[in-house]
Amino acid sequence: MRTYELITPEGTKDVLFDECLARRDVENRYRKIFGGMGYSEVITPGIEFYDVFNDGSRKYSQEALYKLTDAKGRLITLRPDCTIPIARLAATRLRDVPMPLRLFYVQTVYENNKLLKGRSDEIVQSGIELIGSEYKRADFEVMSIAVKALKEYEGTDFRLEIGDVGYFKELVSMLGVSEGVAEDIRYLIEAKNYPALNDLLDSIGDTPVTEALKKLPALFGGVEVFDKAAKLASNDKTREILDNLKAFYTSLQKLDLGDRLSVDLGIVNRTDYYTGIVFKGYLSGVGEAVLQGGRYNRLLSEFGMNAPATGFAVNVNLVAALVRKLGLSPVQTAPEAVVYGEHGYCIEAISYTMELAEKGIAAENAVFDSFEETVAAAEKRGIKEIYVVSDNVKKLEYKDGEYRE
Amino acid sequence: MNRPLRIALTKGRLEKDTVAVFERIGYDCSSVHEKGRKLILPIGGANIEVVLAKANDVITYVEHGVCDAGVVGKDTIMEMQGKYFELVDLGFGKCRFALATKKGADFFGGYDIKTIASKYPNVARNYFESIGMDVEIVKIEGSVELAPLLELADGIVDIVETGTTLKENGLEVVREIAPISARFIVNTVSLKLRQQEIEDLVKLIKANI
Numbered sequence: 001m002r003t004y005e006l007i008t009p010e011g012t013k014d015v016l017f018d019e020c021l022a023r024r025d026v027e028n029r030y031r032k033i034f035g036g037m038g039y040s041e042v043i044t045p046g047i048e049f050y051d052v053f054n055d056g057s058r059k060y061s062q063e064a065l066y067k068l069t070d071a072k073g074r075l076i077t078l079r080p081d082c083t084i085p086i087a088r089l090a091a092t093r094l095r096d097v098p099m100p101l102r103l104f105y106v107q108t109v110y111e112n113n114k115l116l117k118g119r120s121d122e123i124v125q126s127g128i129e130l131i132g133s134e135y136k137r138a139d140f141e142v143m144s145i146a147v148k149a150l151k152e153y154e155g156t157d158f159r160l161e162i163g164d165v166g167y168f169k170e171l172v173s174m175l176g177v178s179e180g181v182a183e184d185i186r187y188l189i190e191a192k193n194y195p196a197l198n199d200l201l202d203s204i205g206d207t208p209v210t211e212a213l214k215k216l217p218a219l220f221g222g223v224e225v226f227d228k229a230a231k232l233a234s235n236d237k238t239r240e241i242l243d244n245l246k247a248f249y250t251s252l253q254k255l256d257l258g259d260r261l262s263v264d265l266g267i268v269n270r271t272d273y274y275t276g277i278v279f280k281g282y283l284s285g286v287g288e289a290v291l292q293g294g295r296y297n298r299l300l301s302e303f304g305m306n307a308p309a310t311g312f313a314v315n316v317n318l319v320a321a322l323v324r325k326l327g328l329s330p331v332q333t334a335p336e337a338v339v340y341g342e343h344g345y346c347i348e349a350i351s352y353t354m355e356l357a358e359k360g361i362a363a364e365n366a367v368f369d370s371f372e373e374t375v376a377a378a379e380k381r382g383i384k385e386i387y388v389v390s391d392n393v394k395k396l397e398y399k400d401g402e403y404r405e
Numbered sequence: 406m407n408r409p410l411r412i413a414l415t416k417g418r419l420e421k422d423t424v425a426v427f428e429r430i431g432y433d434c435s436s437v438h439e440k441g442r443k444l445i446l447p448i449g450g451a452n453i454e455v456v457l458a459k460a461n462d463v464i465t466y467v468e469h470g471v472c473d474a475g476v477v478g479k480d481t482i483m484e485m486q487g488k489y490f491e492l493v494d495l496g497f498g499k500c501r502f503a504l505a506t507k508k509g510a511d512f513f514g515g516y517d518i519k520t521i522a523s524k525y526p527n528v529a530r531n532y533f534e535s536i537g538m539d540v541e542i543v544k545i546e547g548s549v550e551l552a553p554l555l556e557l558a559d560g561i562v563d564i565v566e567t568g569t570t571l572k573e574n575g576l577e578v579v580r581e582i583a584p585i586s587a588r589f590i591v592n593t594v595s596l597k598l599r600q601q602e603i604e605d606l607v608k609l610i611k612a613n614i
Contacts, residue, residue: 117487118469159598192490192596195588217490221600262597282594287470288488289594 011113011121022320022329023124027106029152030126030314034104037145039128042103044085050075056302057273058084066110066121078110082125082313083273084299090131091303099132099307106316120317127293127313131300134308139277139295140251142310146291147255149314150281153328157284159260160252161220163267164245165274165294167229168216170238174209185213186268192217208233220264223249229265248277273299279312283322290318333362337385340366340374349389356387363387375403409447409454410595410602413463413475419587420457422497423476427451429613452602461485464590473595474603479585480564484525490591492607496614498587502528504580505571506560507553512579519559522552529562532582550574 008014015023031041050067053060066078079085082105090101106126113119128145130138143160150158168189172182181204188197194217201210212232219225226246234242245263252261267278274294281291293312300307323329337356341349349365356363364383366374371388378386379398386403388394396403414420424434433449437457440446446455456472460481466472468487475489478498482491502525506512512519519538522545523529533540545552550570552558564585565571565578589610596603 117465161597191488192492192591194492195494196491220597262600264597282597284598287468287592287594 009121011119013120017332018324018329019320021332022324023316025329026316026320026323027124027126030149030316031104031106033145033148033152034126034128037102037128037141039102039104042086042089042105043107044079044082044089044105046079046108047076048079048085048088050077052084052088053077053080057296057299058302064112066112079107080109080111082107082109082127083129083296083311086129087131087273087296087299087309088303090129090307090309091300091305095305100138101131102128103131104128124316125313126316127311129309129311131309131311132307133310134297136248138308139248139310142293142312143248143252143279144255146279146281146293146312147252147257150283150291153319153323153326155326155328156322157260159262159282159284160257160279161262161264161267161282162245162248162252162277162279163264164241164277165268165272166241166276167238167245167265168268170235170241171209171212171216171233174233174235175204175207175213177204189213189217189266190268192266194218217266219266221262222259223263225263225265245277277310281312281314283319285325286318286322288315288318290315290322334381334383335362335364336383337361337363337387338366338374338378338383339363339387339389340368340371342371342388342390345389349387352387352389352393378403407452407599407602409452410474410599410606411445411454411456411472413456413458413466413472413477415460415463415475415477415481415587416457419460419476419478419498422495422587426495426610426613430609451606453606464489467590467592470592470594472592473599474589474591474606476587476589478587479583480525480528482588482590483528483531483583483585486527488593490593490596491588492591492596492603493589493610495587495589495610498585500564500566500585502532502562502582502585503565503578504532504560504562504582505550505553505565505576505578508575508577510559512560520557521560521562522549522558523562524549525562528582532562550576 053065060080065080068076070076086103094101104127106124109123109125111121113121128142130142147160150160168186172185184200188200197217198214201214204210215232219229226242229242249261249263273296275297276295278294280289283290291312291314295310297308300309339349339353353363353365368374368377374386384398386396388396394405396405414423424437427434427448432451436446437455444457448455458466460477463475463477464481464485464487467475467489480502518541520541520543521529522543524545526542526544529542543558549561549563552561553576554574562582568578571577591603
């Protein structure tokens with residue numbers, strides 16, 4: 001039988017040294033941003049009941065979920081998303097806490113990706129949820145924090161894109177087609193598949209609404225998008241949505257975003273609990289969105305508590321990979337010094353290493369049993385200083401090919 | 406200036422047809438004509454470089470964003486799927502997916518599960534799912550026409566252009582599945598970050614197909 005004891009499962013990997021440092025650096029910086037704005041960190045279980053991700057607006061495709069069973073034979077899944085468990089948590093244990101709630105998290109999600117596509121199945125997400133306010137102030141806060149997170153690393157270039165899932169839903173409802181056709185249209189708009197979308201809409205008819213839907217995938221860009229959309233088919237609701245979105249666009253410009261802020265009216269995600277304004281964040285050099293968020297006003301009610309909410313999540317893996325590539329994250333360096341204890345002074349050497357560490361000197365206790373081996377190893381790693389501990393401490397420095405006092 | 410827009414072309418006919426479009430636009434494609442062993446080729450007169458790749462890899466490169474855009478057949482898109490924008494039907498590289506069986510065979514009759522041979526198992530599976538028919542699918546890498554002749558399969562799902570190969574092997578098309586042509590696909594982030602450049606290029610391409 002073939003055994004798999006030397007490799008990790010497809011889509012996962014061991015994270016070492018510089019890569020690990022980059023990952024933690026991103027996590028810690030976001031922690032500081034979120035914590036600084038009054039958000040409290042929570043940890044939800046890595047495994048949840050399958051039902052949590054398979055009802056209402058929380059339908060995940062079976063293939064995308066890692067599944068197992070618990071001791072009672074109930075279906076369990078590795079968490080594919082952080083917002084849904086937090087909605088569950090808020091609607092149960094936090095239901096009597098005064099609103100609004102400000103929560104943040106840094107934890108892994110799992111997605112069962114197609115094999116050999118070079119995609120990670122295990123992703124660290126860091127994000128915030130602001131629960132209990134239906135007002136724009138809450139969206140402004142969340143989006144401003146998203147912008148702060150996106151521009152955290154100087155030397156990267158970002159883009160924030162806003163949209164509203166209601167716009168498409170309204171247009172399609174004016175069309176009066178079956179749910180299946182509506183889903184086909186949604187899919188083609190999401191893929192910006194103009195050729196197939198045009199064919200499908202032509203078969204439905206030539207009305208102002210089909211005309212508008214044909215243009216929808218192209219309705220992205222700067223403020224001019226609102227003028228283009230204003231000329232298309234509309235009803236009271238779409239006008240309200242566009243006015244609202246334009247108000248957001250105008251207000252967010254106070255953050256000096258310039259053309260880093262854009263609009264996409266063709267954002268039409270499917271498995272999705274979003275109910276209104278949605279946004280995505282991009283970093284130049286990363287082939288997919290690194291940040292996704294929006295308003296979800298009905299998700300908590302699916303867990304029995306009526307509360308509006310808004311939030312976002314950042315894909316920490318993608319950000320960490322980018323900042324590491326750009327040399328913006330910390331790197332592993334050899335310690336400055338090695339401490340060697342003469343025979344009989346092992347404990348003293350360890351204590352002295354700790355003393356150095358407290359003083360902020362990166363030192364390492366030598367575990368070789370002879371001074372010669374310690375020297376050879378230190379020289380190989382380019383370590384500049386050796387402390388030799390006996391009744392006293394001798395400090396040797398590397399000069400001209402040897403360690404001298 | 407920005408780094409060049411990197412476009413992956415499917416090697417072979419789609420590459421030639423795309424280069425012809427670029428030349429009609431007025432771009433200098435001599436680097437592609439005289440490529441030798443080079444794999445990344447700059448296009449003269451535009452801030453574009455071209456990468457030549459196998460069809461499946463075009464999609465992989467575009468999906469990962471290491472290429473901003475690509476030219477690939479609808480057949481590969483239907484088989485591979487994935488996440489990218491499919492912006493333009495380029496109109497060339499036309500053919501179709503079809504179901505073919507041995508001439509005169511009663512493919513849809515009887516209650517036995519039928520076996521389908523195909524280079525495109527996902528396309529075959531999706532098609533039979535859409536018509537509510539349960540079939541067994543066998544993936545074949547080379548000449549699929551052989552499978553029904555050797556009686557491994559009852560039918561094949563394959564690309565058909567003129568139908569000559571089918572005819573010569575005693576096979577015939579019994580169902581059309583989908584039309585195929587070359588598509589211009591774009592990475593989801595590139596379209597947003599380099600909107601103007603890509604929109605301008607798409608306009609030029611559409612005007613010169």
